[in-house]
Amino acid sequence: MNKNKKKTTIIFVSFIILIAIFLHNLKIFSFFENSVKEFITPVTSFFYKKNYSADLEKLSELSKNELLEKIKQLEIEMKNNEIYESQNKILLDENEELKNQLNFVLDNDYKTVGAEVVGRSVDPLGTTLIINRGENDDIDLGDPVIIGNGILVGKIIKINEKDAIVRLINDNNSKIGATILNMDKSLGLVEGGYSLGVKMDYIPQNEILNIGDIIVSSGLSDGVPRGLLIGKIEVVEKEPHKPFQQAILKTSADLSYITVVSVITKI
Protein backbone atom coordinates (compact mmCIF):
# COMPACT_ATOMS: atom_id res chain seq x y z
CA MET A 1 0.00 0.00 0.00
CA ASN A 2 1.49 3.38 -0.97
CA LYS A 3 2.02 6.20 1.51
CA ASN A 4 -0.76 8.42 0.12
CA LYS A 5 -3.32 5.68 0.38
CA LYS A 6 -2.26 4.99 3.97
CA LYS A 7 -2.58 8.66 4.84
CA THR A 8 -6.06 8.81 3.33
CA THR A 9 -7.08 5.66 5.24
CA ILE A 10 -5.85 7.08 8.56
CA ILE A 11 -7.71 10.34 7.96
CA PHE A 12 -10.85 8.47 6.90
CA VAL A 13 -10.84 6.11 9.90
CA SER A 14 -10.09 8.98 12.32
CA PHE A 15 -12.92 10.98 10.78
CA ILE A 16 -15.37 8.09 11.18
CA ILE A 17 -14.25 7.63 14.81
CA LEU A 18 -14.73 11.34 15.54
CA ILE A 19 -18.20 11.24 13.98
CA ALA A 20 -19.07 8.21 16.14
CA ILE A 21 -17.82 10.03 19.28
CA PHE A 22 -19.84 13.12 18.30
CA LEU A 23 -23.00 11.06 17.75
CA HIS A 24 -22.40 9.24 21.05
CA ASN A 25 -22.21 12.59 22.85
CA LEU A 26 -25.48 13.62 21.19
CA LYS A 27 -26.92 10.42 22.69
CA ILE A 28 -28.11 9.19 19.32
CA PHE A 29 -26.94 5.67 20.07
CA SER A 30 -28.18 5.65 23.66
CA PHE A 31 -30.85 3.00 23.04
CA PHE A 32 -28.34 0.68 21.42
CA GLU A 33 -25.69 1.42 24.07
CA ASN A 34 -28.07 0.86 26.98
CA SER A 35 -29.31 -2.40 25.49
CA VAL A 36 -25.77 -3.67 25.03
CA LYS A 37 -24.86 -2.65 28.59
CA GLU A 38 -27.97 -4.33 29.97
CA PHE A 39 -26.95 -7.49 28.16
CA ILE A 40 -23.33 -7.43 29.36
CA THR A 41 -23.62 -5.99 32.91
CA PRO A 42 -25.36 -8.95 34.62
CA VAL A 43 -22.53 -11.25 33.55
CA THR A 44 -19.75 -8.94 34.73
CA SER A 45 -21.66 -8.20 37.94
CA PHE A 46 -21.96 -11.95 38.62
CA PHE A 47 -18.20 -12.43 38.25
CA TYR A 48 -17.37 -9.32 40.28
CA LYS A 49 -19.43 -10.74 43.18
CA LYS A 50 -17.99 -14.20 42.66
CA ASN A 51 -14.52 -12.71 43.15
CA TYR A 52 -15.75 -11.13 46.39
CA SER A 53 -17.16 -14.39 47.72
CA ALA A 54 -13.95 -16.23 46.74
CA ASP A 55 -12.08 -13.84 49.00
CA LEU A 56 -14.49 -14.54 51.85
CA GLU A 57 -13.89 -18.25 51.36
CA LYS A 58 -10.15 -17.63 51.69
CA LEU A 59 -10.86 -15.93 55.02
CA SER A 60 -12.79 -18.96 56.24
CA GLU A 61 -9.77 -21.15 55.45
CA LEU A 62 -7.57 -19.33 57.97
CA SER A 63 -5.78 -21.54 60.43
CA LYS A 64 -6.66 -21.71 64.13
CA ASN A 65 -3.64 -19.64 65.13
CA GLU A 66 -4.40 -16.97 62.56
CA LEU A 67 -7.99 -16.78 63.79
CA LEU A 68 -6.84 -16.48 67.42
CA GLU A 69 -4.47 -13.70 66.39
CA LYS A 70 -7.32 -11.92 64.64
CA ILE A 71 -9.56 -12.28 67.71
CA LYS A 72 -6.82 -10.74 69.87
CA GLN A 73 -6.48 -7.84 67.44
CA LEU A 74 -10.24 -7.30 67.45
CA GLU A 75 -10.33 -7.34 71.25
CA ILE A 76 -7.69 -4.61 71.36
CA GLU A 77 -9.60 -2.63 68.74
CA MET A 78 -12.82 -3.07 70.75
CA LYS A 79 -11.17 -1.68 73.87
CA ASN A 80 -9.85 1.25 71.86
CA ASN A 81 -13.32 1.82 70.47
CA GLU A 82 -14.74 1.97 74.00
CA ILE A 83 -12.24 4.69 74.78
CA TYR A 84 -13.12 6.49 71.56
CA GLU A 85 -16.80 6.18 72.37
CA SER A 86 -16.37 7.87 75.72
CA GLN A 87 -14.25 10.58 74.13
CA ASN A 88 -16.84 10.91 71.41
CA LYS A 89 -19.58 11.45 73.99
CA ILE A 90 -17.62 14.30 75.57
CA LEU A 91 -16.98 15.77 72.11
CA LEU A 92 -20.67 15.48 71.22
CA ASP A 93 -21.65 17.45 74.32
CA GLU A 94 -19.01 20.07 73.58
CA ASN A 95 -20.14 20.21 69.98
CA GLU A 96 -23.78 20.70 70.94
CA GLU A 97 -22.82 23.50 73.24
CA LEU A 98 -20.68 25.23 70.62
CA LYS A 99 -23.40 24.87 68.02
CA ASN A 100 -25.90 26.49 70.36
CA GLN A 101 -23.45 29.30 70.94
CA LEU A 102 -22.95 29.84 67.22
CA ASN A 103 -26.63 29.38 66.36
CA PHE A 104 -25.45 26.74 63.94
CA VAL A 105 -28.16 24.94 62.07
CA LEU A 106 -27.30 21.32 61.46
CA ASP A 107 -28.15 20.47 57.93
CA ASN A 108 -28.70 16.76 57.79
CA ASP A 109 -30.92 16.78 54.79
CA TYR A 110 -29.10 13.96 53.04
CA LYS A 111 -30.81 12.06 50.32
CA THR A 112 -29.12 8.81 49.46
CA VAL A 113 -29.57 6.40 46.61
CA GLY A 114 -28.56 2.78 47.10
CA ALA A 115 -26.57 1.23 44.30
CA GLU A 116 -24.94 -2.05 43.44
CA VAL A 117 -21.39 -2.27 42.16
CA VAL A 118 -21.46 -4.08 38.84
CA GLY A 119 -17.77 -4.10 38.02
CA ARG A 120 -14.55 -2.25 37.49
CA SER A 121 -14.01 0.12 34.61
CA VAL A 122 -11.66 -0.83 31.82
CA ASP A 123 -9.11 2.01 31.84
CA PRO A 124 -5.40 1.27 32.11
CA LEU A 125 -5.10 3.95 34.80
CA GLY A 126 -7.10 4.58 37.93
CA THR A 127 -9.20 2.72 40.45
CA THR A 128 -12.80 3.20 39.51
CA LEU A 129 -16.02 1.22 39.88
CA ILE A 130 -19.21 1.04 37.86
CA ILE A 131 -22.51 1.28 39.77
CA ASN A 132 -25.97 0.48 38.47
CA ARG A 133 -27.51 3.93 39.12
CA GLY A 134 -27.21 6.97 36.91
CA GLU A 135 -28.80 10.13 35.64
CA ASN A 136 -32.27 8.60 35.90
CA ASP A 137 -31.78 8.25 39.69
CA ASP A 138 -30.82 11.93 40.23
CA ILE A 139 -27.16 11.13 40.65
CA ASP A 140 -24.89 14.06 39.84
CA LEU A 141 -21.21 14.58 39.12
CA GLY A 142 -19.14 14.94 42.29
CA ASP A 143 -21.70 13.24 44.55
CA PRO A 144 -19.99 11.42 47.43
CA VAL A 145 -20.30 7.64 47.60
CA ILE A 146 -20.46 5.92 50.98
CA ILE A 147 -20.84 2.48 52.46
CA GLY A 148 -22.46 1.59 55.79
CA ASN A 149 -23.54 4.53 57.89
CA GLY A 150 -21.14 7.00 56.39
CA ILE A 151 -17.76 5.60 55.36
CA LEU A 152 -16.58 7.59 52.38
CA VAL A 153 -15.31 5.45 49.51
CA GLY A 154 -15.28 7.83 46.55
CA LYS A 155 -16.98 10.34 44.33
CA ILE A 156 -19.01 10.16 41.13
CA ILE A 157 -16.90 11.19 38.12
CA LYS A 158 -18.99 10.11 35.17
CA ILE A 159 -22.71 9.56 34.74
CA ASN A 160 -24.66 7.78 32.08
CA GLU A 161 -28.40 7.28 31.92
CA LYS A 162 -28.48 4.05 33.90
CA ASP A 163 -25.03 3.76 35.42
CA ALA A 164 -22.25 5.87 36.86
CA ILE A 165 -18.54 5.64 37.54
CA VAL A 166 -17.14 6.08 41.04
CA ARG A 167 -13.56 7.25 41.56
CA LEU A 168 -12.34 5.58 44.75
CA ILE A 169 -10.44 7.58 47.35
CA ASN A 170 -7.26 5.61 46.62
CA ASP A 171 -7.32 6.69 42.97
CA ASN A 172 -4.45 8.80 41.71
CA ASN A 173 -6.79 11.69 40.92
CA SER A 174 -8.83 11.65 44.10
CA LYS A 175 -8.53 14.65 46.42
CA ILE A 176 -10.83 15.22 49.39
CA GLY A 177 -10.66 17.88 52.09
CA ALA A 178 -10.36 16.17 55.49
CA THR A 179 -10.08 16.83 59.22
CA ILE A 180 -8.22 14.80 61.80
CA LEU A 181 -10.10 14.27 65.03
CA ASN A 182 -7.14 15.29 67.19
CA MET A 183 -6.70 18.16 69.64
CA ASP A 184 -5.95 20.64 66.84
CA LYS A 185 -8.66 19.38 64.49
CA SER A 186 -5.98 19.47 61.79
CA LEU A 187 -7.10 20.13 58.24
CA GLY A 188 -5.52 18.60 55.18
CA LEU A 189 -6.10 16.92 51.85
CA VAL A 190 -6.64 13.18 51.48
CA GLU A 191 -5.07 11.97 48.26
CA GLY A 192 -4.89 8.57 46.61
CA GLY A 193 -2.45 7.10 44.16
CA TYR A 194 0.13 5.70 46.49
CA SER A 195 -0.25 2.07 45.43
CA LEU A 196 -3.07 0.76 47.61
CA GLY A 197 -2.71 3.38 50.31
CA VAL A 198 -4.15 6.80 50.89
CA LYS A 199 -2.20 9.80 52.13
CA MET A 200 -3.24 12.95 53.95
CA ASP A 201 -1.11 15.91 52.97
CA TYR A 202 -0.84 19.64 53.79
CA ILE A 203 -1.14 19.18 57.55
CA PRO A 204 0.67 22.07 59.31
CA GLN A 205 3.97 20.99 60.91
CA ASN A 206 3.17 22.33 64.38
CA GLU A 207 0.08 20.18 64.87
CA ILE A 208 0.33 16.93 66.81
CA LEU A 209 -0.73 13.74 65.05
CA ASN A 210 -1.02 10.36 66.70
CA ILE A 211 -1.21 6.93 65.18
CA GLY A 212 -4.81 5.81 65.28
CA ASP A 213 -6.29 9.33 65.00
CA ILE A 214 -9.53 9.23 63.05
CA ILE A 215 -9.91 11.16 59.80
CA VAL A 216 -13.23 12.44 58.51
CA SER A 217 -14.24 14.64 55.59
CA SER A 218 -13.94 18.33 56.42
CA GLY A 219 -16.89 19.52 54.34
CA LEU A 220 -14.55 21.83 52.42
CA SER A 221 -14.61 19.73 49.25
CA ASP A 222 -17.42 20.56 46.89
CA GLY A 223 -20.40 18.27 47.45
CA VAL A 224 -18.86 16.20 50.25
CA PRO A 225 -20.52 16.81 53.65
CA ARG A 226 -18.55 17.09 56.85
CA GLY A 227 -18.09 14.05 59.06
CA LEU A 228 -17.90 11.14 56.63
CA LEU A 229 -15.43 8.61 57.98
CA ILE A 230 -12.34 8.11 55.82
CA GLY A 231 -9.88 6.14 57.95
CA LYS A 232 -7.27 6.40 60.63
CA ILE A 233 -3.61 7.36 60.76
CA GLU A 234 -1.17 4.50 60.37
CA VAL A 235 2.12 6.35 59.84
CA VAL A 236 3.12 9.99 60.35
CA GLU A 237 5.73 11.41 57.99
CA LYS A 238 7.31 14.53 59.43
CA GLU A 239 10.35 16.19 57.89
CA PRO A 240 11.58 19.34 59.64
CA HIS A 241 12.57 21.20 56.45
CA LYS A 242 9.09 20.88 54.95
CA PRO A 243 6.21 23.25 55.78
CA PHE A 244 3.68 20.43 56.00
CA GLN A 245 3.60 16.94 57.43
CA GLN A 246 1.88 13.92 55.92
CA ALA A 247 0.02 10.93 57.28
CA ILE A 248 -0.48 7.53 55.67
CA LEU A 249 -3.99 6.27 56.32
CA LYS A 250 -5.65 2.96 56.72
CA THR A 251 -9.01 3.41 55.05
CA SER A 252 -12.07 2.39 57.05
CA ALA A 253 -13.48 0.57 54.05
CA ASP A 254 -11.80 -2.29 52.24
CA LEU A 255 -11.63 -0.60 48.86
CA SER A 256 -10.79 -3.75 46.96
CA TYR A 257 -14.17 -5.35 47.61
CA ILE A 258 -17.19 -3.11 47.59
CA THR A 259 -20.47 -4.58 46.48
CA VAL A 260 -23.16 -2.18 47.70
CA VAL A 261 -22.87 1.59 48.11
CA SER A 262 -25.03 4.65 48.75
CA VAL A 263 -24.71 7.87 46.80
CA ILE A 264 -25.44 11.09 48.68
CA THR A 265 -27.39 13.03 46.11
CA LYS A 266 -28.59 16.03 48.10
CA ILE A 267 -26.99 17.89 50.97
Next chain:
Amino acid sequence: MLNRILKLISSFFFILFIIIINLIIINYFEFPFSKYNFIFSILSIMMMKQTDGKIIWFAFFLFFIFDLFSANSFGIIFFSATITTLFIFWFFKELFSKQTIWSLVLMVFLFILFYNFIYLFILSCLNFFAEELIINYFTFFYNMFFEIIITCSFTFLLYIFIDLLFKKINQKYKLN
Protein backbone atom coordinates in the same frame (compact mmCIF):
# COMPACT_ATOMS: atom_id res chain seq x y z
CA MET B 1 -27.97 -11.40 1.20
CA LEU B 2 -29.25 -13.63 3.99
CA ASN B 3 -25.80 -15.07 4.35
CA ARG B 4 -24.38 -11.57 4.77
CA ILE B 5 -26.95 -10.64 7.42
CA LEU B 6 -26.21 -13.85 9.32
CA LYS B 7 -22.50 -13.09 9.14
CA LEU B 8 -23.11 -9.58 10.51
CA ILE B 9 -25.25 -10.90 13.36
CA SER B 10 -22.71 -13.56 14.26
CA SER B 11 -19.91 -10.94 14.17
CA PHE B 12 -21.93 -8.74 16.53
CA PHE B 13 -22.42 -11.58 19.01
CA PHE B 14 -18.76 -12.51 18.67
CA ILE B 15 -17.88 -8.90 19.59
CA LEU B 16 -20.12 -9.14 22.67
CA PHE B 17 -18.53 -12.47 23.58
CA ILE B 18 -15.00 -11.03 23.39
CA ILE B 19 -15.98 -8.01 25.50
CA ILE B 20 -17.71 -10.19 28.10
CA ILE B 21 -14.65 -12.42 28.43
CA ASN B 22 -12.37 -9.39 28.79
CA LEU B 23 -14.65 -7.85 31.45
CA ILE B 24 -14.79 -11.15 33.33
CA ILE B 25 -10.97 -11.22 33.37
CA ILE B 26 -10.86 -7.65 34.71
CA ASN B 27 -13.51 -8.29 37.36
CA TYR B 28 -12.78 -11.82 38.47
CA PHE B 29 -9.02 -12.23 38.44
CA GLU B 30 -6.50 -10.59 40.73
CA PHE B 31 -3.56 -8.52 39.54
CA PRO B 32 -1.46 -9.35 37.46
CA PHE B 33 -3.83 -11.85 35.76
CA SER B 34 -6.51 -9.16 35.49
CA LYS B 35 -4.09 -7.42 33.11
CA TYR B 36 -4.56 -10.08 30.45
CA ASN B 37 -5.90 -8.25 27.41
CA PHE B 38 -8.10 -10.86 25.78
CA ILE B 39 -9.29 -8.42 23.12
CA PHE B 40 -5.79 -7.76 21.77
CA SER B 41 -5.04 -11.45 21.96
CA ILE B 42 -8.03 -12.38 19.81
CA LEU B 43 -7.58 -9.50 17.39
CA SER B 44 -3.96 -10.49 16.80
CA ILE B 45 -4.91 -14.11 16.15
CA MET B 46 -7.68 -12.95 13.83
CA MET B 47 -5.25 -10.72 11.95
CA MET B 48 -3.03 -13.75 11.38
CA LYS B 49 -5.84 -15.85 10.01
CA GLN B 50 -7.72 -13.15 8.12
CA THR B 51 -5.76 -10.74 5.98
CA ASP B 52 -8.44 -8.39 4.65
CA GLY B 53 -9.34 -4.96 6.03
CA LYS B 54 -12.66 -6.10 7.54
CA ILE B 55 -10.79 -6.59 10.80
CA ILE B 56 -10.52 -2.79 11.16
CA TRP B 57 -14.31 -2.44 11.09
CA PHE B 58 -14.62 -5.33 13.48
CA ALA B 59 -12.20 -3.51 15.84
CA PHE B 60 -14.09 -0.26 15.33
CA PHE B 61 -17.38 -1.71 16.62
CA LEU B 62 -15.64 -3.74 19.30
CA PHE B 63 -13.85 -0.76 20.83
CA PHE B 64 -16.93 1.44 20.48
CA ILE B 65 -18.80 -0.92 22.82
CA PHE B 66 -15.77 -1.53 25.03
CA ASP B 67 -15.33 2.21 25.64
CA LEU B 68 -18.81 2.32 27.20
CA PHE B 69 -17.21 0.70 30.27
CA SER B 70 -14.50 3.31 30.64
CA ALA B 71 -14.17 5.93 33.38
CA ASN B 72 -12.57 8.55 31.14
CA SER B 73 -14.28 10.63 28.49
CA PHE B 74 -15.80 8.51 25.73
CA GLY B 75 -13.48 8.13 22.77
CA ILE B 76 -10.04 7.86 24.34
CA ILE B 77 -9.95 4.05 24.36
CA PHE B 78 -12.08 3.85 21.19
CA PHE B 79 -9.77 6.10 19.17
CA SER B 80 -6.44 4.79 20.45
CA ALA B 81 -7.35 1.13 20.15
CA THR B 82 -8.91 1.38 16.67
CA ILE B 83 -5.99 3.40 15.27
CA THR B 84 -3.57 0.91 16.87
CA THR B 85 -5.40 -1.96 15.15
CA LEU B 86 -4.97 -0.15 11.84
CA PHE B 87 -1.23 0.36 12.39
CA ILE B 88 -0.67 -3.21 13.53
CA PHE B 89 -2.64 -4.52 10.55
CA TRP B 90 -0.37 -2.65 8.12
CA PHE B 91 2.72 -3.50 10.07
CA PHE B 92 1.94 -7.20 10.08
CA LYS B 93 0.84 -7.25 6.44
CA GLU B 94 3.96 -5.55 5.14
CA LEU B 95 6.75 -6.74 7.40
CA PHE B 96 5.98 -10.35 8.16
CA SER B 97 6.05 -12.78 5.30
CA LYS B 98 5.93 -15.80 7.59
CA GLN B 99 3.04 -16.25 9.98
CA THR B 100 4.69 -17.91 12.94
CA ILE B 101 3.74 -18.03 16.58
CA TRP B 102 6.68 -15.71 17.34
CA SER B 103 5.43 -13.09 14.94
CA LEU B 104 2.09 -13.33 16.73
CA VAL B 105 3.76 -12.72 20.10
CA LEU B 106 5.63 -9.76 18.62
CA MET B 107 2.36 -8.44 17.21
CA VAL B 108 0.69 -8.62 20.63
CA PHE B 109 3.67 -6.88 22.19
CA LEU B 110 3.50 -4.05 19.64
CA PHE B 111 -0.27 -3.90 19.97
CA ILE B 112 -0.08 -3.21 23.70
CA LEU B 113 2.88 -0.86 23.35
CA PHE B 114 1.29 1.28 20.57
CA TYR B 115 -2.08 1.30 22.26
CA ASN B 116 -0.71 2.43 25.62
CA PHE B 117 1.43 5.16 24.07
CA ILE B 118 -1.41 6.50 21.92
CA TYR B 119 -3.70 6.35 24.97
CA LEU B 120 -1.13 8.20 27.08
CA PHE B 121 -0.61 10.78 24.33
CA ILE B 122 -4.34 11.50 23.99
CA LEU B 123 -4.75 11.64 27.77
CA SER B 124 -1.82 14.06 28.07
CA CYS B 125 -3.25 16.26 25.28
CA LEU B 126 -6.66 16.33 26.95
CA ASN B 127 -4.98 17.02 30.24
CA PHE B 128 -3.10 19.92 28.73
CA PHE B 129 -6.17 21.53 27.20
CA ALA B 130 -9.05 20.61 29.46
CA GLU B 131 -9.13 18.18 32.36
CA GLU B 132 -6.86 18.19 35.32
CA LEU B 133 -5.87 14.56 35.53
CA ILE B 134 -2.75 13.44 37.28
CA ILE B 135 -1.02 10.71 35.33
CA ASN B 136 0.96 8.42 37.57
CA TYR B 137 3.65 7.30 35.13
CA PHE B 138 5.08 4.70 37.46
CA THR B 139 1.69 2.94 37.83
CA PHE B 140 1.07 3.30 34.11
CA PHE B 141 4.32 1.64 33.04
CA TYR B 142 4.12 -0.93 35.83
CA ASN B 143 0.67 -1.99 34.61
CA MET B 144 1.83 -1.94 31.00
CA PHE B 145 4.77 -4.20 31.81
CA PHE B 146 2.48 -6.83 33.34
CA GLU B 147 -0.05 -6.42 30.56
CA ILE B 148 2.66 -7.22 28.02
CA ILE B 149 4.05 -10.21 29.92
CA ILE B 150 0.66 -11.76 30.71
CA THR B 151 -0.97 -11.07 27.35
CA CYS B 152 2.00 -12.33 25.31
CA SER B 153 2.21 -15.53 27.37
CA PHE B 154 -1.50 -16.28 27.24
CA THR B 155 -1.74 -15.46 23.54
CA PHE B 156 1.03 -17.96 22.93
CA LEU B 157 -0.93 -20.65 24.80
CA LEU B 158 -4.25 -19.63 23.26
CA TYR B 159 -2.80 -19.86 19.76
CA ILE B 160 -1.42 -23.35 20.39
CA PHE B 161 -4.81 -24.39 21.78
CA ILE B 162 -6.74 -22.93 18.84
CA ASP B 163 -4.29 -24.44 16.37
CA LEU B 164 -4.62 -27.89 17.93
CA LEU B 165 -8.38 -27.57 18.02
CA PHE B 166 -8.59 -26.65 14.35
CA LYS B 167 -6.22 -29.43 13.38
CA LYS B 168 -8.35 -31.96 15.24
CA ILE B 169 -11.56 -30.66 13.66
CA ASN B 170 -9.98 -30.75 10.20
CA GLN B 171 -8.76 -34.29 10.79
CA LYS B 172 -12.22 -35.36 11.87
CA TYR B 173 -13.76 -33.93 8.71
CA LYS B 174 -11.10 -35.54 6.56
CA LEU B 175 -11.74 -38.90 8.20
CA ASN B 176 -15.47 -38.58 7.67
